[in-house]
Amino acid sequence: MPSDKALDSWMKTKILSGADRLIMKEITDFKWDSLLILRPYSMPDRIEDDLDINLSMIKYTGIDFGDNTNVLVYLYQGEVVNMVDFDRYPGDFSKNDPELISKSKAVFEITITGQKNINGDKWIEIVAVK
Numbered sequence: 001m002p003s004d005k006a007l008d009s010w011m012k013t014k015i016l017s018g019a020d021r022l023i024m025k026e027i028t029d030f031k032w033d034s035l036l037i038l039r040p041y042s043m044p045d046r047i048e049d050d051l052d053i054n055l056s057m058i059k060y061t062g063i064d065f066g067d068n069t070n071v072l073v074y075l076y077q078g079e080v081v082n083m084v085d086f087d088r089y090p091g092d093f094s095k096n097d098p099e100l101i102s103k104s105k106a107v108f109e110i111t112i113t114g115q116k117n118i119n120g121d122k123w124i125e126i127v128a129v130k
Helices: 005-016 044-051 056-061
Strands: 021-023 034-038 069-076 079-087 100-102 107-116 122-128
Touching: 005 021, 005 079, 034 044, 056 069, 056 079
Parallel strands: none
Antiparallel strands: 021 107, 034 069, 034 100, 069 079, 107 122
16 A cells, blocks of 8 residues: 555645644545554564554555654554555654554644754654543
8 A cells, every 4th residue: 555645745734834733633534443653663563463453555664674754554444544654754653652543532742852853853743642
């Protein structure tokens, strides 16, 4: 399954707009009921077993050995329906645990940290509101 470039663009625009929250149901236009965030070095095989879901459609992303992206996996009734292979800049989702987040709870705080990336841009963390 290819990464959803339109959703990727919407997310980047929202993150860089100065907003303090990213509400996933407001920026998606497809049917989904849960979201899974795979942070760098996530092991899809292990997560499949832990959550009893099939991630075969996203295994080619290289998330298990790469550290430059997060993979956001959208599911409907346990099946993958969309995904975004999202660069860690302009928004890093890696502080989120690999768990299924319901659509109604897929709300994330956008925080600009004091750190900078290798290009000198301010580091932005995207963390689920608990």
